[in-house]
Amino acid sequence: MREKYIIALDQGTTSSRAVLFDQNGSLIAIEQKEFTQYFPKPGWVEHDPEEIWQTQQNVLIDLIKRQKIEASQIAALGITNQRETTIVWDKNTGKPIHRAIVWQDKRTSDICTRLKQQGWEDQVRERTGLVIDAYFSATKVQWLLDNVEGAREKAEQGGLLFGTVDSWLVWKLTEGRQHVTDYTNASRTMIYDIRKLQWDEELAALFNIPASMLPEVKPSAAHFGIWHYNGYDIPITGIAGDQQAALFGQACTEPGTAKNTYGTGCFMLMNTGEKLQLSKNGLITTIAYGIEGKVNYALEGSIFVAGAAIQWLRDGLKLIADSAETEALAEQVKDSHDVYVVPAFAGLGAPYWDMYSRGAIFGLTRDTGIGHIAKATLDSLAYQTRDILEAMQKDSGVELTSLKVDGGAVANNYLMQFQADIQGVEVVRPVVIESTAQGAAYLAGIGAGLWKRQDLEKLQKIDQVFKPALNEESRQKLYLKWQNAVKRTMNWAEETE
Numbered sequence: 001m002r003e004k005y006i007i008a009l010d011q012g013t014t015s016s017r018a019v020l021f022d023q024n025g026s027l028i029a030i031e032q033k034e035f036t037q038y039f040p041k042p043g044w045v046e047h048d049p050e051e052i053w054q055t056q057q058n059v060l061i062d063l064i065k066r067q068k069i070e071a072s073q074i075a076a077l078g079i080t081n082q083r084e085t086t087i088v089w090d091k092n093t094g095k096p097i098h099r100a101i102v103w104q105d106k107r108t109s110d111i112c113t114r115l116k117q118q119g120w121e122d123q124v125r126e127r128t129g130l131v132i133d134a135y136f137s138a139t140k141v142q143w144l145l146d147n148v149e150g151a152r153e154k155a156e157q158g159g160l161l162f163g164t165v166d167s168w169l170v171w172k173l174t175e176g177r178q179h180v181t182d183y184t185n186a187s188r189t190m191i192y193d194i195r196k197l198q199w200d201e202e203l204a205a206l207f208n209i210p211a212s213m214l215p216e217v218k219p220s221a222a223h224f225g226i227w228h229y230n231g232y233d234i235p236i237t238g239i240a241g242d243q244q245a246a247l248f249g250q251a252c253t254e255p256g257t258a259k260n261t262y263g264t265g266c267f268m269l270m271n272t273g274e275k276l277q278l279s280k281n282g283l284i285t286t287i288a289y290g291i292e293g294k295v296n297y298a299l300e301g302s303i304f305v306a307g308a309a310i311q312w313l314r315d316g317l318k319l320i321a322d323s324a325e326t327e328a329l330a331e332q333v334k335d336s337h338d339v340y341v342v343p344a345f346a347g348l349g350a351p352y353w354d355m356y357s358r359g360a361i362f363g364l365t366r367d368t369g370i371g372h373i374a375k376a377t378l379d380s381l382a383y384q385t386r387d388i389l390e391a392m393q394k395d396s397g398v399e400l401t402s403l404k405v406d407g408g409a410v411a412n413n414y415l416m417q418f419q420a421d422i423q424g425v426e427v428v429r430p431v432v433i434e435s436t437a438q439g440a441a442y443l444a445g446i447g448a449g450l451w452k453r454q455d456l457e458k459l460q461k462i463d464q465v466f467k468p469a470l471n472e473e474s475r476q477k478l479y480l481k482w483q484n485a486v487k488r489t490m491n492w493a494e495e496t497e
């Protein structure tokens with residue numbers, strides 16, 4: 001019998017990937033394609049849904065062709081995606097009514113501020129686990145219906161559909177037959193009741209979102225639809241938002257286990273088991289996954305700008321040609337700690353939740369050079385992570401002894417060592433840093449009956465452990481200065497507009 005494979009589609013903020021796994025769960029090959037980022041106004045971020053689909057479809061087909069796989073060998077597809085990003089499309093033509101509004105987009109901040117003033121914060125947190133913020137999908141859908149000509153009328157007549165990126169991809173893969181999502185993606189919309197596992201009618205009404213627009217919500221390992229390819233029916237059997245997929249891919253399936261993913265943003269999640277825990281320290285509660293008839297919850301700290309700050313050094317400031325260059329630049333000046341970068345380009349997420357904070361560089365002197373800026377930008381990923389780690393330990397009562405990491409930026413050894421130094425907790429980097437795709441593949445494999453949850457642990461391999469090497473006094477001194485820098489960026493956009 002010929003080898004069977006699982007393909008994970010990993011639709012990230014900056015690129016679409018297709019990743020091939022064999023039936024032992026080993027990563028065989030990756031295809032990747034970047035796509036266009038649109039910044040039409042300060043604080044606005046958009047993607048073209050058709051380009052998302054085209055790049056995702058192209059990498060999928062390229063992967064199959066280049067690896068010389070037969071359609072009959074593909075046991076299942078799994079999907080993982082940038083979360084919250086909002087697409088609204090016409091039910092009949094399948095055409096999006098506008099570009100996707102990306103999770104980083106801040107255009108709906110004022111709607112959120114009004115809701116807070118009207119006292120909705122506790123209700124929203126209680127039912128959805130979230131804080132009221134422009135980050136989540138609900139106000140983005142509301143904005144689209146209120147600002148695209150004719151959209152509201154059409155939506156009320158049942159002619160429009162809303163979906164996060166996973167829903168959009170399934171809709172395209174199944175040629176408009178399925179309008180579905182999974183628990184993890186639904187839990188990022190701000191209109192999904194994470195206890196009752198159903199859309200919250202009152203919240204949907206609050207945001208003026210007709211129920212007819214909403215996708216059917218399924219567990220993360222389930223039957224989502226069929227992709228017809230070369231005469232074969234390939235089932236889509238796993239879906240999870242990328243951060244939940246990474247938690248699963250790192251085999252954090254026991255309560256108290258945590259991971260941090262360093263991609264465009266940085267997201268730390270801790271599995272809290274079947275217990276739903278609301279945060280007192282600025283974290284959010286989210287669904288980790290739903291499989292085998294059960295739902296696991298997670299505490300999450302969401303950092304909006306991490307690897308994106310490195311991209312800004314490359315594409316915005318043009319200080320570097322490649323993100324990997326930051327490692328050598330930082331090593332050259334690693335004993336200098338005077339410059340701080342607070343990359344609050346999209347406000348600040350957890351634990352601050354300030355939609356009006358904006359980025360800043362502190363401590364510039366005449367001798368500040370590219371190395372200092374590059375180093376301070378990398379450091380900001382580590383400082384933001386420590387902010388979250390502290391909140392997470394307080395909320396969960398779990399003292400983490402090590403932090404599992406993954407995502408594109410963990411290739412940077414300087415960053416990993418500074419992360420361990422500044423938090424005083426060791427950092428564990430796996431061989432496969434594509435945990436997101438791995439998680440989606442595991443879910444699809446479970447959904448297709450190939451694996452069981454218990455098999456995951458065996459599939460994990462460690463590459464390197466970074467141990468803290470900084471003394472406690474220096475650690476605290478550096479961190480205090482970071483906290484001061486953050487304070488000075490807060491509320492900037494509101495105060496200056």
Ligand SMILES: Nc1ncnc2c1ncn2[C@@H]1O[C@H](COP(=O)(O)OP(=O)(O)O)[C@@H](O)[C@H]1O
Pocket residue numbers: 012013014015262263264265306307308309310311323324325326327407408409410411412
């Ligand atoms: N060696 C490196 N050092 C620092 N940052 C890096 C390095 N390699 C990649 N990155 C950053 O990591 C991000 C890419 O990670 P990835 O997991 O692919 O992100 P996403 O899934 O959000 O698109 C980019 O923002 C990039 O700037």
Ligand SMILES: O=P(O)(O)OC[C@H](O)CO
Pocket residue numbers: 011012013014081082083084103241242243263264265266
């Ligand atoms: O595309 P990533 O990997 O930065 O992840 C984006 C998150 O899902 C946003 O919540």
